[in-house]
Amino acid sequence: MEKIAVLVEHRQNEVRDITFEMLTKAHQLVGDGGEVIALFLGDVSQKGLLDKITPHAHRTIAYLDTALAQYEPLRYLAAFVKIFETVDCQLILMGQTAFGMDFAPAVATKWEIPFTTDVVDIQDEDGVVAVRQMYSGKVNAKVSLKGGEKQLCTVRAGAFPADDLPTVSGELQEISGAVEGDFSARTFVEYLEAAVGDVDITQADIIVSVGRGIKDADNISIAQELADALGGVVACSRPVADKKWLPKERQVGTSGKTVKPKVYIALGISGAFQHQAGMKGANTIIAVNKDPKAPIFSIAHYGIVDDLFKVVPALTEKVKELRG
Amino acid sequence: MDIIVCIKRVPETAEADLVIDESKKGIDTDGLVFSINEWDNYAVEAAIQLKEAEGGKITVISVGPEENNEVLRRALAMGADEALRLTDPAFEGSDAYAMAKILAAAIKDIPYDLILTGVQADDDGFGAVGVVLAQMLGLPHAALVTEIKKEGDVITVHRELEGGLEEVDTLKLPALLTIQTGINEPRYVSIMGIRRVAKKEIGVKGVADLGLSQDEVGEKGSMSRIEELFFPPVGEGAEIIEGTMDEKTEALVRILKERGGMA
Numbered sequence: 050m051e052k053i054a055v056l057v058e059h060r061q062n063e064v065r066d067i068t069f070e071m072l073t074k075a076h077q078l079v080g081d082g083g084e085v086i087a088l089f090l091g092d093v094s095q096k097g098l099l100d101k102i103t104p105h106a107h108r109t110i111a112y113l114d115t116a117l118a119q120y121e122p123l124r125y126l127a128a129f130v131k132i133f134e135t136v137d138c139q140l141i142l143m144g145q146t147a148f149g150m151d152f153a154p155a156v157a158t159k160w161e162i163p164f165t166t167d168v169v170d171i172q173d174e175d176g177v178v179a180v181r182q183m184y185s186g187k188v189n190a191k192v193s194l195k196g197g198e199k200q201l202c203t204v205r206a207g208a209f210p211a212d213d214l215p216t217v218s219g220e221l222q223e224i225s226g227a228v229e230g231d232f233s234a235r236t237f238v239e240y241l242e243a244a245v246g247d248v249d250i251t252q253a254d255i256i257v258s259v260g261r262g263i264k265d266a267d268n269i270s271i272a273q274e275l276a277d278a279l280g281g282v283v284a285c286s287r288p289v290a291d292k293k294w295l296p297k298e299r300q301v302g303t304s305g306k307t308v309k310p311k312v313y314i315a316l317g318i319s320g321a322f323q324h325q326a327g328m329k330g331a332n333t334i335i336a337v338n339k340d341p342k343a344p345i346f347s348i349a350h351y352g353i354v355d356d357l358f359k360v361v362p363a364l365t366e367k368v369k370e371l372r373g
Numbered sequence: 374m375d376i377i378v379c380i381k382r383v384p385e386t387a388e389a390d391l392v393i394d395e396s397k398k399g400i401d402t403d404g405l406v407f408s409i410n411e412w413d414n415y416a417v418e419a420a421i422q423l424k425e426a427e428g429g430k431i432t433v434i435s436v437g438p439e440e441n442n443e444v445l446r447r448a449l450a451m452g453a454d455e456a457l458r459l460t461d462p463a464f465e466g467s468d469a470y471a472m473a474k475i476l477a478a479a480i481k482d483i484p485y486d487l488i489l490t491g492v493q494a495d496d497d498g499f500g501a502v503g504v505v506l507a508q509m510l511g512l513p514h515a516a517l518v519t520e521i522k523k524e525g526d527v528i529t530v531h532r533e534l535e536g537g538l539e540e541v542d543t544l545k546l547p548a549l550l551t552i553q554t555g556i557n558e559p560r561y562v563s564i565m566g567i568r569r570v571a572k573k574e575i576g577v578k579g580v581a582d583l584g585l586s587q588d589e590v591g592e593k594g595s596m597s598r599i600e601e602l603f604f605p606p607v608g609e610g611a612e613i614i615e616g617t618m619d620e621k622t623e624a625l626v627r628i629l630k631e632r633g634g635m636a
Binding site for chain 2: 060065121122123145146147148150151153154155157158159162163164165166167178179181182183184185186187188189190191192193194195197233234235236237238239240241242243244254255261279280281287288290291292293297298300303304305306307311312314319332333334335336339340341342346347348349350351352353354355359360363364366367368371372
């Protein structure tokens with residue numbers, strides 16, 4: 050692949066990390082002599098964000114119009130036509146994010162671009178061969194895309210660390226002119242910030258976190274007792290917040306909080322990648338799970354393969370004994 | 374308000390030991406328990422709550438073999454009115470794009486104001502069928518929806534973004550939404566409830582009934598193809614603490630003390 054385009058993702062006047070991750074992978078894939086093209090849709094007032102992009106792409110194509118200040122799929126699709134027609138590339142990358150999941154499948158369908166989603170690796174074998182995960186990360190699939198002048202992949206956040214993002218001398222190409230059409234069928238209203246709860250888990254040094262394995266709201270008390278004994282707080286993974294057993298602001302993961310405590314104890318958490326994204330920065334991760342193949346054990350430092358309902362009360366008892 | 378909900382039957386794999394089958398393109402499903410895809414269960418509940426407030430009819434659609442009647446009957450027991458199963462050997466190997474074509478062909482014969490799907494399926498995890506379907510039908514859409522309010526011909530939805538942030542959007546009906554888990558508390562389905570709908574007829578349609586050709590569906594009609602399944606490489610992984618319960622907790626206490634796990 051010689052030419053790869055990356056759709057820049059930005060929100061609330063910040064370029065999102067996934068953008069740099071995609072640019073890094075694009076540079077790896079095109080190699081020397083190839084071209085990485087950044088595509089930017091936004092308002093003129095967001096032009097400053099381009100300073101973060103242009104040094105890392107050979108070419109940046111920016112469509113700047115007040116109508117593009119917020120992501121709205123119908124507007125963005127209409128704007129994308131103009132960009133799409135001018136870009137010569139074999140592969141387009143977008144994020145498998147709240148933005149990309151809403152937009153990328155629509156782009157692929159509108160222009161009949163062969164695509165796949167949520168990829169964790171991309172190889173160039175005379176066209177895209179992508180690796181994506183199935184069955185909640187228990188199995189990987191090698192997926193090929195069917196022909197097409199262009200192909201499209203959405204990329205999982207965190208799959209391609211942006212540590213070695215190359216700097217190149219990039220040119221900026223601006224497109225202007227009003228985006229025309231009737232876009233009233235879906236309209237952006239506002240952002241709602243996360244609710245502030247009684248406990249801020251992002252500030253805690255010790256987190257005892259519960260997942261689906263806790264089985265019932267009433268059982269959360271055993272995690273709370275351990276947290277109390279250790280001087281920590283209780284957090285959770287998505288299924289627990291979905292069932293309203295703990296408030297949403299206690300949820301760790303992509304759609305919840307990102308935490309970096311000294312110690313993170315994961316109880317009955319299988320460790321879906323969305324959860325891992327929120328806690329892999331913890332200094333020490335201890336996992337207790339009955340399933341020895343649970344993905345949580347791949348990122349934990351210490352693991353106990355056992356029933357949490359036996360381990361946790363015994364551990365709490367031992368901690369209490371020690372502390373008198 | 375008439376609502377169509379697209380639902381999938383998937384194996385429960387969270388605590389299962391998976392085996393890749395001989396074709397290397399699928400898993401051995403013998404011994405696995407199947408149920409309704411978790412996201413779709415929330416979508417069915419969302420449809421029923423809207424129906425309770427607004428009236429109208431709910432049609433549930435599932436693509437797959439006769440076993441899929443289980444999830445369709447479950448949705449009927451929850452409160453859906455009609456069920457349709459789309460099945461054909463030609464559908465085998467369909468990716469998100471081909472799956473959306475199959476659904477679109479079926480939906481064109483059914484009146485609706487709103488279409489709901491789950492955000493993604495627990496098995497292949499594409500997270501794309503809903504948005505592709507919306508595009509094929511020329512409908513406005515919103516993905517990752519965590520709240521729905523209806524006022525006249527307009528719905529106001531919340532979309533889940535990253536880091537606890539949400540977005541509020543309005544959509545004009547007809548529209549398509551992909552439903553995120555946690556949007557509601559899906560009602561309990563009793564055995565009695567399932568029994569009550571046991572005799573209810575479930576419509577069945579194949580590729581010809583849908584006016585599609587064999588080449589438009591399955592692997593031929595797809596944009597992507599699975600070449601091979603393999604198990605993810607195992608990283609360094611955790612140091613597994615073995616021993617009696619007393620030895621295990623003893624070791625944990627030592628680790629906690631060393632690593633700042635006791636404030």
